Amino acid sequence: MSPLSISNKPAPNTSYYTPSQEPKSGVAVQQENFTTPSLFQPITIRGLEFQNRLWVPxxxxCSADxxxxxxxxxxxxxxxFTRGPGLTFIECTAVTANSRITPEDSGLWKDSQIEPIRRIIEFAHSQGQKVGIQLAHAGRKASTIAPWLVAAGTADESVGGWPDDVWGPSDLRHSEPLxxxxxxxxxxxxxxxxxxxxxxKRAVAAGIDVIEIHHAHGFLLHSFVSPVSNNRIDEYGGSFENRIRLTLEVVDAIRAVIPADMPFFVRISATDGLEHLPEQPSWKIEDSIKLAAKLYEHGVDVLDVSAGGSSPKQKLPSGPAYQVPFSSAIKSALSSTPASGLLVAAVGNINNGVLAQNILDEKKADIIFVGRQFARRPGLVWDFADDLNVKIRVARQIExxxxxRGIPGLATQPTTEVKVNA
Incomplete structure (x- = not known):
C-alpha cells in the first residue's frame, strides 16, 4: 500500500503539538429533517460564541498550592474540556490570600498565579473550548477546612489557616464551627x-474568556446584601440601596478593566432560604429581582442563579432541578422590563438532557449549568445529547x-448554523 499524505493538523496558536479539533467538541451535527434542540444550538454573548448552552460551573x-x-x-x-460543554469555569478563585474558603483554594492575588491558569486556558483553547473564572471573597466563611475532612470547621494556623484575619460586613458569625x-x-x-x-486584570492576562463574580452562598458580597449578616449603619448597611453598594462597586471596577466584548457573569443566591422564619429579616427572591435589574444596568450579561448559604437555619427544596423556580421567577419578572436582555442560568441537580431542554423550552432559563454530574461523568454533554437524539462532535481522539476509522467527509461534516444573539 502506498503511503498517504494526510496531515494530522496541529491546533493553531498553541505552543505545543496537539491535533486540531474542527469542528470542535460539543458542536451539534446537522441532521436531515431534524431541528436541533436549543440546548445544542450556539449562543453569542457580546463578542463570544458558545457552541451549546450546557455549561460547567x-x-x-481544594487542591491549589x-x-x-x-x-x-x-x-x-x-x-x-475535551467532551465539549459550551463553557467551563475554573473554580472559585480568591482575590486576596485571606479571602480563600480553605488554605488550598485557587487564587489570583499575585502575578505568579497567572501562569498555571494560562496553561490550562491554552489547552482549552487548543480544543476550541471556552473558559471562565469565578472571582471570589469568602468573607466570614473564610479559613475553613476542606469539606471532605470535616462538614464544617475553622482552619487554624497550624494547617495554613488565618482565623484571626477573617472579615465580613459585621462581626456576626455564620455558625459555631466557623x-x-x-x-x-x-x-x-x-x-x-x-x-x-x-x-x-490577571485573569485577562491569562487569556480567560469569561469572568464571573461569586455573589452567593453567604460569601462576602452575599453577606453584604443580606440582613442576616449585615447590621452596619453606614453607607454599606441598612437600606437595600446601601447593602448592594459594594456589589455595584465591584461590578463597575471589573467591567472597567476587562475588554468591552468579554461576557461578565454574576452568581447570586436568589434567597437565603429563611422564609419560614418571618421574624428574621433576610434576602428574598424579590430582592434578587431588584438586584438583577441593577446588575444589567451596570454591564452584567448573565445571572447565574443559586440559593442559600447565609444561615445554617435555611430551608431549601431538594430533588431534580430544585433551584430552577428561582431562575424562572427572575426571568419572568424581568421579561417585560428594560432588563429583559439579562440572560439567566439555571442550576441545581439538572440530571438529564430532557429535563434541561424542558427548562429552556418553558423559558425558565436561557442557559443550563451542571456541576456534580460532570464530576461524575466528564462526558455528560454526550449523554445529554443522546437523551435528545442529537449527534455531536467529540474530540477526535475519543470520537x-x-x-x-477514516469515515469519508467526517472531518468536514456540516454543523448547525443557528445562532442566538444576546
Missing part, C-alpha cells in the same frame, strides 16, 4: 474592590473509537 477542588493551580486542576478540567469575623472598615472595603479589579 465552578467546582471547588498557595493559590496556584496544579496538575490536579489540569487533569480535572482537561477531561471536561471563624469569628471582624467588621470591615471603609478603607478595607476600598482595598477589596481594588483587589477584585486586579484579579480580573473515532465510537464511530469508525
Amino acid at each position: 465552578p467546582m471547588d477542588q 498557595d493559590g496556584h493551580l496544579t496538575a490536579w486542576h489540569f487533569s480535572h478540567l482537561g477531561a471536561i 471563624p469569628q469575623p471582624k467588621a470591615l472598615s471603609r478603607e478595607q472595603i476600598a482595598d477589596i474592590v481594588k483587589a477584585w479589579a486586579d484579579a480580573a 473515532w473509537g465510537f464511530t469508525a
Whole structure:
C-alpha cells in the first residue's frame, strides 16, 4: 500500500503539538429533517460564541498550592474540556490570600498565579473550548477546612489557616464551627474592590474568556446584601440601596478593566432560604429581582442563579432541578422590563438532557449549568445529547473509537448554523 499524505493538523496558536479539533467538541451535527434542540444550538454573548448552552460551573477542588493551580486542576478540567460543554469555569478563585474558603483554594492575588491558569486556558483553547473564572471573597466563611475532612470547621494556623484575619460586613458569625469575623472598615472595603479589579486584570492576562463574580452562598458580597449578616449603619448597611453598594462597586471596577466584548457573569443566591422564619429579616427572591435589574444596568450579561448559604437555619427544596423556580421567577419578572436582555442560568441537580431542554423550552432559563454530574461523568454533554437524539462532535481522539476509522467527509461534516444573539 502506498503511503498517504494526510496531515494530522496541529491546533493553531498553541505552543505545543496537539491535533486540531474542527469542528470542535460539543458542536451539534446537522441532521436531515431534524431541528436541533436549543440546548445544542450556539449562543453569542457580546463578542463570544458558545457552541451549546450546557455549561460547567465552578467546582471547588481544594487542591491549589498557595493559590496556584496544579496538575490536579489540569487533569480535572482537561477531561471536561475535551467532551465539549459550551463553557467551563475554573473554580472559585480568591482575590486576596485571606479571602480563600480553605488554605488550598485557587487564587489570583499575585502575578505568579497567572501562569498555571494560562496553561490550562491554552489547552482549552487548543480544543476550541471556552473558559471562565469565578472571582471570589469568602468573607466570614473564610479559613475553613476542606469539606471532605470535616462538614464544617475553622482552619487554624497550624494547617495554613488565618482565623484571626477573617472579615465580613459585621462581626456576626455564620455558625459555631466557623471563624469569628471582624467588621470591615471603609478603607478595607476600598482595598477589596481594588483587589477584585486586579484579579480580573490577571485573569485577562491569562487569556480567560469569561469572568464571573461569586455573589452567593453567604460569601462576602452575599453577606453584604443580606440582613442576616449585615447590621452596619453606614453607607454599606441598612437600606437595600446601601447593602448592594459594594456589589455595584465591584461590578463597575471589573467591567472597567476587562475588554468591552468579554461576557461578565454574576452568581447570586436568589434567597437565603429563611422564609419560614418571618421574624428574621433576610434576602428574598424579590430582592434578587431588584438586584438583577441593577446588575444589567451596570454591564452584567448573565445571572447565574443559586440559593442559600447565609444561615445554617435555611430551608431549601431538594430533588431534580430544585433551584430552577428561582431562575424562572427572575426571568419572568424581568421579561417585560428594560432588563429583559439579562440572560439567566439555571442550576441545581439538572440530571438529564430532557429535563434541561424542558427548562429552556418553558423559558425558565436561557442557559443550563451542571456541576456534580460532570464530576461524575466528564462526558455528560454526550449523554445529554443522546437523551435528545442529537449527534455531536467529540474530540477526535475519543470520537473515532465510537464511530469508525477514516469515515469519508467526517472531518468536514456540516454543523448547525443557528445562532442566538444576546
